[in-house]
Amino acid sequence: MASHRGGIVQILRRAPIFSGLEEVDLEAIAVTVSVREVPKGGSLFSEGDEAKGFFLCAEGKLKVFKTAPDGREQILHFIFPGETFAEVALFAGRAYPASAQALEASAVAFIPREGLFRLIKKRTDIAIKLLAGTALWVRRLTDLIAEYSKAVPSRLAGYLLAEALRQRPTALTDGARVRLAVNKGELAAHLGTVAETLSRAFGKLRDEGVIEVEEREITIKDLAALRDLASSP
Amino acid sequence: MASHRGGIVQILRRAPIFSGLEEVDLEAIAVTVSVREVPKGGSLFSEGDEAKGFFLCAEGKLKVFKTAPDGREQILHFIFPGETFAEVALFAGRAYPASAQALEASAVAFIPREGLFRLIKKRTDIAIKLLAGTALWVRRLTDLIAEYSKAVPSRLAGYLLAEALRQRPTALTDGARVRLAVNKGELAAHLGTVAETLSRAFGKLRDEGVIEVEEREITIKDLAALRDLASSP
């Protein structure tokens, strides 16, 4: 059991909000944490479910999304290892504002509200980090909304740039390669469109010589043009 | 000066995050607060500006928005007296993620970061309330994104329902009246469309007998139909 807890501590260390914590605090949290395995396509929580804690992705890949009345999904975020999500559910009422499902077999740590609140009283800096974390979500959502006023090819260009920077935070140059983290259907749902339209957007960028597409592997051939596209309506 | 400070304390009391604070704490904050008068159309801050604090609307009406490359505005939120905004800027880096302008002559209290951080150390519950506040923004933005997957008349229906509930949180029945808080151009920018299209959406709802429109005064004639519309793509 002690080694299991040690494993959880290792997982917790990966999240920014727990960085800088001393061993004793991490272990205090760790005893309240449980790890959940989620199969591909499995649901972690659904919009409206009562929220009793938040999550940290240990491995795998997940999506956070809203479902429209007609069943279409709007994907708000993709979640990758090391990232926390649903922090907001701790504070905004009781219910999750969106749903979460695994895009592939995943493992997530569940951090229940109580242990966390105890820790906040002791360590104010945890509260500040949680605030920074939720503020980041606000920023992302804000940017996402701004994207929607653009045409689909522009949205795709913006996504490719952001993804390139995420994978390679250093200098970005012509010839840079980006690997799509998700399949094109999911990407379409994230960009607020459907697979067919996204396919055409890829085709347009390819025909214009801006990118090259091989399966999920994208090569940026004209970075300047991609930036232009991303910042045009 | 003491009476001026007393006035500020009164203003602060209106905000949920400061509710439950003792006089001594409120006054400690009040001495760091300044009140800004903003004329109609005046800018409070612009996207990218360095953020040194957050705001509380004392009187008037403001908008928080992103500007697209082509100059079109996407209004994220309308701000009314008693509401705080830009809290997230305190924690997510240094820059405001959006811009704010006054829709009419307004007065806002500016609460600088430093005084607030001092208070957080003393009163952990302030941190929790700030978290609840930013979590609420996440929820609103999440809902806003979900709205965008719907047609304009449906978005309008959703807005009217939300606005009716905001103005009259009690039972909502056929015949309920809603007064638009903003002019139709601003409402269009909030719904992610333009004035002409919004005008047609109002026309459609009117022709279907769902609402009645007199200037800014809307009467809900068929609540069930309005709900149906709001929850259809």
Next chain:
DNA sequence: CGCCACATTGAAGGCAGTCAAAGGTGGTGG
């Protein structure tokens, strides 16, 4: 081998954005 998920392409139709024009309103200044 055959099924299934993923991806691409074509054709058709509709919703919404743009451009243009006109009516209404409130405010300002002569």
Next chain:
DNA sequence: CCACCACCTTTGACTGCCTTCAATGTGGCG
């Protein structure tokens, strides 16, 4: 008091992007 102007709102016509429906291709996996 009235004339003028700026702003808001509405309506019409047109264009274009995106969604939908349908068919085909392809790779992995049982």
